[in-house]
Amino acid sequence: MARTIAKDHETKRALILETAARVFADQGFDRASMNMLAEACQISKANIYHYYSSKNALLFDLLETYLMQLRDRIAGLDASGLTAEQRFRQVVHEILAAYQGRDNEHRVQIAAMHVLTDTEQVTLRGYQRDLVRIVRQNIAQLSPGDLARDKPRLRSVTMSVFGMLNWFYMWNSSADRAERERYATLVCDLVLGGLEGAAHSGSFPNFPGSEIAADKTA
The missing domain is CATH 1.10.10.60 (Homeodomain-like)
Structure with a gap:
């Protein structure tokens, strides 16, 4: 039974x-x-x-639950009727809101994910890449000129967004919702104001570490 x-x-x-x-x-x-x-x-x-059954099994469930919830929260946003700019702002604001109160999970993700099996790490990185892909697609829909087709440059812009969000998250973890909203608006304004310049700046290399950096987001 x-x-x-x-x-x-x-x-x-x-x-x-x-x-x-x-x-x-x-x-x-x-x-x-x-x-x-x-x-x-x-x-x-x-x-x-x-x-x-083990401490490692607990670690995997902890990180999978955290990353899956984060991915699903952003992927499940209702963007019906929104413009491309409004969708981008919605995603950025929601990511920073979703980070609130998850300092411990984020610290464990950075410090301990490497102890899991390769298969488990692949699963967790899949959630991270899903989140990166959502942001990248939103930026691509906003991008002028050839930026949307320039994968190395588009990836770098995307990871710069996560860099700004993670900076605030790591150094202002006690910020309330209003502070997060204000900073998310600042990030969006910086990105939207700089896309034209990013589209027409010089050639941009495809740094080998860019895919690894994507694994460290959320």
């Missing part, structure tokens, strides 16, 4: 993931133990193992 799922299964899972993000971020994934996590969750270690 298959084991029945407890009514509070998802509630406990969410508690474990939220707590694990904080413990892994504060202690470092290598130093954090399941005992530490159980104490922080105020549940038994056996209870955690009921959900996850």
Whole structure:
């Protein structure tokens, strides 16, 4: 007979993931133990193992849940009736809003994703690339001249947007929604005001690190 799922299964899972993000971020994934996590969750270690067979399995679920939710939130925006500029502004504002309160997950993503298997990392990077692709497509629809067809230059503009958003996220994590809205508007104004110049500047190399940089966003 298959084991029945407890009514509070998802509630406990969410508690474990939220707590694990904080413990892994504060202690470092290598130093954090399941005992530490159980104490922080105020549940038994056996209870955690009921959900996850190992610390690495917990790490993967933590990062997959975070990145999938982020990707789905941006991909699910309703852009009906919006102009290309309005769609771009909508996406940029929503990304910065979605970052709010997710400092721990972001820190764990940067510091610990490398310990996962290659297959697991490919899965997680797929969510990251989906997010990058959404922003790149929005920029391409706004771009004058040949910028939309110049893949290296378009990629660099796209990653510059993430660079600005991640700068604010890393250094102003306590900012409230209003502050995030103001900064998102600034980013949009800078990008929209600079696209004409980016379209007509000199040749731009396809830096080999640009695809790796895409994996570090969100």
